[in-house]
Amino acid sequence: MRKLAAAALAACLALPASAQDQQSFRAIYKEMVETNTTFSSGDCTLLAQKMASRLKAVGYPDSDLHIFTVPDHLKEGSLVAVLPGSDAKAKAILLLAHLDVVEAKREDWTRDPFTLVEEDGYFYGRGTADDKSVAAIWVDIMVHFKQDKIAHRRPLKLALTCGEETNGAFNGAKWLAASQRALIDAEFGLTEGGWGTMGENGGKPIALGINAGEKLSQNYTLEVTNPGGHSMRPVKDNAIYHLSAGLLKIGAYDFPTQSTDASREYFARMAPLTGGEMGGAMTAFYKNDKDAKVASVLAADPRFNAAMRTTCVATLINGGHATNALPQRVTANVNCRIFPGTTPQDVRDKLQELVADSQIKIVAQAAHNDPSPAPPLTPALMKPLVSEAAKRWPGVPVIPQLEIGATDASFMTPAGIPTYGFTGMFFEPDGSRLHGLNERIRAKVLYDARDYLTDLIRIYAK
Numbered sequence: 001m002r003k004l005a006a007a008a009l010a011a012c013l014a015l016p017a018s019a020q021d022q023q024s025f026r027a028i029y030k031e032m033v034e035t036n037t038t039f040s041s042g043d044c045t046l047l048a049q050k051m052a053s054r055l056k057a058v059g060y061p062d063s064d065l066h067i068f069t070v071p072d073h074l075k076e077g078s079l080v081a082v083l084p085g086s087d088a089k090a091k092a093i094l095l096l097a098h099l100d101v102v103e104a105k106r107e108d109w110t111r112d113p114f115t116l117v118e119e120d121g122y123f124y125g126r127g128t129a130d131d132k133s134v135a136a137i138w139v140d141i142m143v144h145f146k147q148d149k150i151a152h153r154r155p156l157k158l159a160l161t162c163g164e165e166t167n168g169a170f171n172g173a174k175w176l177a178a179s180q181r182a183l184i185d186a187e188f189g190l191t192e193g194g195w196g197t198m199g200e201n202g203g204k205p206i207a208l209g210i211n212a213g214e215k216l217s218q219n220y221t222l223e224v225t226n227p228g229g230h231s232m233r234p235v236k237d238n239a240i241y242h243l244s245a246g247l248l249k250i251g252a253y254d255f256p257t258q259s260t261d262a263s264r265e266y267f268a269r270m271a272p273l274t275g276g277e278m279g280g281a282m283t284a285f286y287k288n289d290k291d292a293k294v295a296s297v298l299a300a301d302p303r304f305n306a307a308m309r310t311t312c313v314a315t316l317i318n319g320g321h322a323t324n325a326l327p328q329r330v331t332a333n334v335n336c337r338i339f340p341g342t343t344p345q346d347v348r349d350k351l352q353e354l355v356a357d358s359q360i361k362i363v364a365q366a367a368h369n370d371p372s373p374a375p376p377l378t379p380a381l382m383k384p385l386v387s388e389a390a391k392r393w394p395g396v397p398v399i400p401q402l403e404i405g406a407t408d409a410s411f412m413t414p415a416g417i418p419t420y421g422f423t424g425m426f427f428e429p430d431g432s433r434l435h436g437l438n439e440r441i442r443a444k445v446l447y448d449a450r451d452y453l454t455d456l457i458r459i460y461a462k
């Protein structure tokens with residue numbers, strides 16, 4: 001036994017430093033993926049504690065490691081870790097990632113979703129991409145800075161939270177922004193999103209994305225009530241007809257086009273990659289975001305349409321109470337994705353104006369988060385990010401974009417911590433199967449992103 005252990009130790013010592021280093025990162029990543037953090041049966045708090053132990057083992061004092069849970073959500077905990085910098089006045093960098101993952105059923109998956117499997121150059125498992133790739137890199141960076149005594153002026157702050165993936169779950173990032181604002185205060189933050197694209201089968205990297213700003217998801221309930229009556233004696237004043245006519249007007253309407261720094265930049269940079277009439281329209285939009293002809297070309301693609309205006313769409317309808325009665329109550333849900341700079345009240349007023357029917361009552365539902373202006377793409381943020389990317393991936397553009405969905409950045413930016421979605425990771429055309437079956441990421445993509453982000457944070461923190 002002793003002989004075997006000695007041989008194993010010798011083999012380990014024989015590994016070059018870089019390989020040992022990669023193995024220590026892989027161990028963090030493996031522990032992340034193999035700790036189930038689904039809403040139904042997982043435990044984010046347990047994983048937060050495991051990561052805190054790792055940081056403690058390299059010398060973080062308990063006073064800089066904070067595990068947060070609230071009553072009724074004991075398994076939905078967060079970890080905040082702080083590494084002070086050399087300059088007490090310098091503002092921190094926030095490294096934000098979510099620990100929770102989308103549900104995964106073993107019987108549907110080819111491999112166990114909670115075992116890290118490396119096969120044919122890929123890591124397979126739930127969360128291998130979303131978002132344990134990012135979370136593991138942040139922990140690894142926190143370990144390295146401490147262990148290797150990397151000189152840095154700015155503090156680093158790590159926030160690993162829960163509840164990002166499940167609608168209505170307790171959201172740790174939202175809670176931190178509201179309850180622990182001073183602890184997580186930072187000059188800016190980085191988080192998931194803005195994933196890059198690459199060719200199939202680990203082909204060439206095509207472009208990297210960076211999210212600056214997000215649209216706001218806001219639901220409105222439209223309701224019509226009516227005295228009703230027997231269907232054998234119909235009248236023209238019918239609740240279903242009122243609401244239907246109103247919804248058709250909303251459906252026919254296009255909100256005016258708008259742009260942010262990031263969205264204009266997105267169209268300008270996508271233009272040469274897209275080409276043709278669409279590419280021409282992108283260039284034109286960059287120069288003038290109010291040209292209706294250009295907008296109508298871009299609107300043919302739902303992605304581009306969403307990137308240049310507020311959109312509203314009917315998603316639910318409910319009404320009537322019997323097949324032989326005139327409807328007394330009809331409701332519909334309209335989901336709007338509101339462009340930064342427009343308020344939910346502006347949109348409500350517009351919807352009311354569009355339906356042009358005082359019988360249709362429109363109420364805004366409680367919003368997920370506050371509206372927020374898009375954070376600026378400052379030279380201090382962009383220059384190192386772009387120049388480091390150019391060294392590692394020559395010729396691959398970094399393309400800013402307005403996130404048309406939502407991430408936890410949407411809680412940080414309105415709280416005064418401008419937070420950007422940026423990972424340095426490239427996904428193949430299958431989108432790494434985020435939220436889907438057999439989620440995976442290229443091992444090389446993950447390792448390269450780790451090296452890249454480590455270099456980038458060194459520069460930012462200097």
Ligand SMILES: [Zn+2]
Pocket residue numbers: 098130131164192
């Ligand atoms: Zn995610």
